[in-house]
Amino acid sequence: MTQTAVKQDNAPDMIPFIDLQAQRKRIVDEVNQEIQNVLAHGQYIMGAEVGQIEERLSAFCGVKNTLSCSNGTDALALGLMALGIKPGDAVFVPSFTFCATAEVVAWMGATPVFVDSEAETFNIDPQGLAQAVEFAKKQGLNPACCVPVDLFGHPADYDAIEDICKGDDIKIMADSAQAFGCRYKDRISGNFGDLATTSFFPAKPLGCYGDGGAVFTNDDDLYAILDSLRIHGKGTDKYDNIRIGMNGRMDTMQAAILKPKLAIYEDEIALRNEIADAYHAGLGDIVKTPQVAEGCMSVWAQYTLTLAEGADREAFMAHMKSRGIPTVIYYPKPLHMQTAYKDFPTGTGAGLPVCENLGERVVSLPMYPYMPDDHISRVIEAAREFFA
Ligand SMILES: *Cc1c(COP(=O)(O)O)cnc(C)c1O
Secondary structure: OOHHHHOOOOOOOOOOOOOHHHHHHHHHHHHHHHHHHHHHHOOOEOOHHHHHHHHHHHHHHOOOEEEEEOOHHHHHHHHHHHOOOOOOEEEEEEOOOOOHHHHHHHHOOOEEEEEOEOOOOOOEOHHHHHHHHHHHHHOOOEEEEEOOEOHHHOOOOHHHHHHHHHHOOOEEEEEOOOOOOOEEOOEEOOOOEOEEEEEOOOOOOOOOOOOOEEEEEOOHHHHHHHHHHHEOOEOOOOOOEOOOOOEOOOEHHHHHHHHHHHHOHHHHHHHHHHHHHHHHHHHOOOOEOOOOOOOEEOOOOOEEEEOOOOOOHHHHHHHHHHOOOOOEOOOOOOHHHOOOOOOOOEOOOOOOHHHHHHHHHEEEEOOOOOOOHHHHHHHHHHHHHHHO
């Protein structure tokens, strides 16, 4: 979810991929008031709004503890630090994700072990995970943690993942950066795994006006460690340092801006689902549209098509562009094939065929809650024209 994907104002007849200003128009007065409040009280770091948004995020998810933080990457790092992940540990991550999921594992000096994805949900494949755990043991690594990603807004298969992890006491940290508010059976994001993280990067489903993130957990002991880690490993105060931590705080300004955004988020999730339904109704018969697994709800960070094997994706994207419709590839290259990550192991000891194939076939369509009906029909018409 790059900044370039947010704004496409270079060609006047291009519809936006995401139009963040549409939401701003709806809550402009509330947001301006929140900003004025912060300017007036001047508590730019750890002001009252930080605690307020944490309480409201906890209430939204029905989770015991929310720790707001600087961004979604630091949220993952705080989580791994709190779990005590260290060199010699294997941390199982999907290869088909944004790089931050694996990057933080390398920060700890631990070994990311890349796992293949399910073609249907784009998420970590539980069978691949089971194979990766055995592979890691054979390599002399300690299977310590799994970081499932709720990719494109759809939850990973937590029941299956938990079944595999509990035997070896493998901790689970859900990377819900793209999926705050998604549902898996009777659980809502924030309640997956031992702890879960999210990002409030502006283009994520729930975004602020800068960087922001959060860690969620129902485990009070883990929360106490996270709270210390976020402010340089503080003990009784920040000049009492009892562990190595970081500066991981969320700005008061971002917390304040999130308050009115969270207030309309449930409604926005519903709007995203209506758009996904319209896309599915308009395109489901001619191209592979994304499916929602039984008992799950996606928040549709992305609406991602899987083109037929051998279809000309470049030609599809060029055709859509000629009709004024931007499309983006999330993700062209799985992490285990990236320069920075190619020397880390995969759970097969070889390639990861599903995500390598997905990298060649996926393409995402414009998606945001306020997408006008005529833009939705234009996307559908243009895509049908290509596949006809
Ligand atoms: C965006 C994203 C992150 C990182 O979030 P930032 O707030 O940009 O640091 C981590 N994981 C996934 C899957 C993401 O999409």
